[in-house]
Amino acid sequence: MRIAHVLQLATSTPIVALERDGALYDVAELERHFGTKLADIRGVSDFHTRVVALRCAGLHALDDRLLSGDRPSSTELHPSTVLWLPPCATDRAAYIQLGPYAHGAERPWYRFGNSRALVGHDAAIPFPALENEPDYELNLAALLGEDLRRASPDDVERAIAGYTVLSDWTARGLEARSLACGLPPSEARDFATQLGPVLVTPDELGPVEVLRTQARVGTASRPCSRIGEWAFSLAESVAYISNHIELRAGDVVGAGRVFGGSAGQPVPYGATVELMIERIGRLSGKPVRGPAPSPWRRG
Template sequence: MKLATYLDHADTSSTSVGVVQNHRVHRIADVRSMRDLIALGLDAALAAGERALVQPGTDLDQVRLLPPLEPASIRDFVAFEEHVEGVRRSIDGAAGVVDAWYDAPTFYFTNPHAIVGPDAEVAFPARSLARDFELEVAVIVGGEGRSLNSDEASQAIFGYTILNDWSARDLQSREMQVGLGPAKGKDFATSLGPWIVTADQLKPYRDPDGFLALECVVDVNGARVGHDLLSNMGWTFESMIAYASRDSRVVAGDVLGSGTTGNGGCLAELWGLNGRQDPPPLRDGDTVTITVQGIGTLTNTITTAPPAPELPTFRRPARQRNLRTTA
């Protein structure tokens, strides 16, 4: 089942959640948000969707698809070895993959308040010239728990969507020299959409090891840039959820990104392999389209945000160790 959040052109006063089928969306009654629907659990959500399909739907041309959900949090993993090797060469100038990467499915937290939906503009920081996309698939957590095992993590999967982790590579390269991040090189925008495909729909694509064998492609202005199989991940989504919950907590509505695919899943990988920015960085007006088998297509257009105000310069403190007070 495909579950979407949308605005009806005939009534833009409030958003709706619905089931997409045969180019129509059928509103699910008595649900305020996708997060509320997810919190009901997958079985209850599917039942609500079946009831909605009995009702007349609205043609997709008559609605505006929004980000499918407002995430509780976003953890973005780096599960593709080929991507790590190429981007490390591009960002850090180093070859190979660090040994620690193989220990566990590494992730970082990104901004759940900067979500962009399908067919929307993505405003890059004005300071950035090395603008990049990242082709990813995200899993949506549908349950809550701590230190889940793989079986419990499997039961916690609600569905999947496409994720584009937009990246200002020049900002990212500079700030990660501090040993933290990425921060401002990433948190200006993350695209999700066009909808959530429930977990039951993708079971036929599972290979014997539990990976989803989905074809993933990305085009810039209609020209193919990247093409990979999602099953080339080093860890399953179940492993990612289990690791995210280790000594911590996951909740319904958490989003976990797969990390960028290999074979051109982002420009920086190709820059690292080619030794130069070829293909060129994204520019205003460029259109990036990601298509993932079994899920759908997510398209966005690049633009530039207004220049941000300057920060005060660093103040070197006198490093006093004791407070001096006056009577």
């Protein structure tokens, strides 16, 4: 199943949608059309409620109808009428970023990112105003559907509600200056992280380790490694983290940059960057120079 989270521009309402063959279908309208009992339950159209708390209740039945060819045109969303949101609930999620690791690493490492800066597909990404080296990092991301504490890798795999493409946008110049001073690279990364376009459930996706990846900047493309070419699997890394902190249903975990998954040189401002993970989709974004910072210290 392929689940989207979009904002209806006419009503400023965030809704859950299903995607099939490039078309988006409003879940609430599908339920009204097919006469299902979930259509009028209060709060069921909230992404976190429907996808995480209720573990996609009723969505598989709707998706089966779409797969069978029963696709009522009255439920289809026109691309010009929606804005893509990240396929998670940003007000409910912690964002944890893994790796990347050297092959000789003894254990996974992780950092907390800024979940308030999660943005969706096809977005313009405002970089720090003085940054001259915009870059991206291609990741796989997993959305957790269950709480995890001292979990095993098998527990982690059962807890994953779905996978999506992640771009960990990075200000390389600012990152280098921070690291040279012994500071964490927070300012170089926490301004925007991009997710989408859809959340793909494990039953549809199958093993993620074999999935191929690719990055494109403008018209120039570069192949990257397969998802599974890490020192530790995603499940192993999340299990390791769960021994140190409690992970909650709705949290987003970025699996670590794939090899070859960054530009290696500054991405021109205004250039379209497309990041692809096989069978999940293409995430598109465009770096732009952000506004000048406001004074933060008295004269």
